[in-house]
Amino acid sequence: MGELQSAVDALAAEDLTHLFGPALLERLGPLLVLQNRIAAEVARTVRQCELTGAAEHDGLKSMAAWLRGHAHLSTAEAARVVRTGRALEHLPATAAAFADGALTAAQVATIAPIAGEAERAAAEAQEVDLGAVDQALTEVAQGPAHERLGQAVHHYLEALDPDGVEPDPTEGRRLSIARHADGSVSGRFDLDAVGGEKVQAAIESIVQANRPLGDDRTRAQQNADALVQLCDNQLAAGSLPTLRTVKPHVVLGLDLDDAVDQSTGPGAARTGFGAQVSAARARWLACDGSISRIVMSPDGVPLHLGRDHRVVTPGLRKAVVRRDQSCVFAGCGAPHWWCDVHHLVHWLHGGETSLANSGLLCERHHTKVHHGFRVQRDPGGRWRTWRPDGTEILIGTPLLV
Template sequence: MRVDTALATVAATQPHQRLGEVVHRYLDALDPDGPEPDPTEGRRLTIARHADGSITGRFDLDAVGGEKVQAALESIVQASRPKGDLRTRAQQQADALVQLADNALASGGLPFLRRVKPHVIVTMHLADLTDPARGPGAAETGFGATLSAARARWVACDATLTRLVLNPDGLPLDVGREQRIVPPHLRKAVERRDRHCVFAGCGAPTHWCDVHHLLEWINDGETSLDNSALLCERHHTKVHHGFRVDRDDTAPPGSRWRTYRPDGTEILIHPRM
């Protein structure tokens, strides 16, 4: 009864958040030695990308994980508060989140993505890069967002530029060399052409994929664009166990790759909507 009376008093006189804190304290007191749950099991992060390339998201973190995120964001918020800053708290924290990612990418300390350090990728025509016009929809990011030429030039202001020569169909020409390991510049060309795992029905993103030699290097296959295909780990394994992928350059873009079972029959998948 005393607990009920105390909770009723808090509920009637204190903010709602305070009631939750009091309830948790009572629960902890009732079972002080109870099992401590694994905080990682309750963590969630979802990101949705919109047609204009912007993203929205939601995350749920435990108390300790949330404290780490807040401490990291607050350090950037407090370090970049110019006099007269009229941004809302939400705007300041969003800028801090982007700056946190920017710092992590620039430091070079993040894990590799398939032998390449994670970085922002923007692909655009040389003419759009040098033309001062805005050029809406002139560039594309690695995760599929579309940028104007003006915004892409802003990204390129402090970036490493990689030149890819394209043929009349917009496909990269051979930029490879005679070596077994695929060099970074050739991988970029393969990613530019294939966009995702080419195994029938799979759309695994480029950073999940290996570059597969269509004709094995040990069997005199060249490390070149024409002899390369992007395959996720699962389907790369299948191809090395009897399955086969071939490119049909006479087919329209998006349907150039064909996949065959070990018995030679083709895997046919309905076009993605």
């Protein structure tokens, strides 16, 4: 172990700044193999520790607990290492390839479930040669179809119990959403194969339908925008179940002074679910929304509740859609059913709610226009777009170099 530590110290001391492409890749390849070999030794050693009860030496009940406390592994990672060590006892081909550095720890963890106690018993009862399956999966993991290793393992495990009870797909579905201090949210979901396919199909349809010129969003950003758009479409359709006697919609509370003030006004508006957003974002949402005036007393008691007033009437929206057809921001063209009706001069600042003062903008570009970009329809009926620095975005014009 001392020699291994010295070798790693020597590697860490090497200066990489003078190396470039080929030399760096030549250095990286062996390191990845060594990483796999060390992971194999870790799993083998953890298994031997488990068999000899080594964790008790440090007063702990299990090697999973020891790995969590002494190696600072997460619960899931500690369990994975323990499972891998157990599985390798029954998977000689996988163990050999892992020890040689030809398989990654993640690949071995994917194969490991075939060596579970129940799975081994089922294989024996059906006279399945586990050694042959082990060898076949090891070859898949090392071959050009390595990305399908998980599918191959899944098909094998399903074949062990072809007459098993079909699981209820809803039992394993989970969706958790956490709200952060700034009002943003993050979440995680787990879906069955069919449920996941439905979600992917819906999101992919929106991603592929909106690929504007110059789009530099990552795939993750495109997916997130598509999810918001999917919800926006459903909210706008009015077909969702009622929420506390009203159709579900985005609710914002904003003081009149903040509404008419053209400054950003951070944290000035509050949403129905408790998040705080800027006055600028509230004004953006107010471009195409319903407004309800509430007069409050100094001690916060509502004195008068005005009727909801739809800023953009259905008739005006039909006229704007007929004229513009799609998002008018240069290079976009997102379909009209994704778009808000934007006031070129905001109604809060005296702009008319009229066809001449309106234009269709998708959520992404509606946000851009409320943060420095500008769209305008010229006398000839052509929409033009300007950047915050005053330069116009021209489509099809060769770039100057």
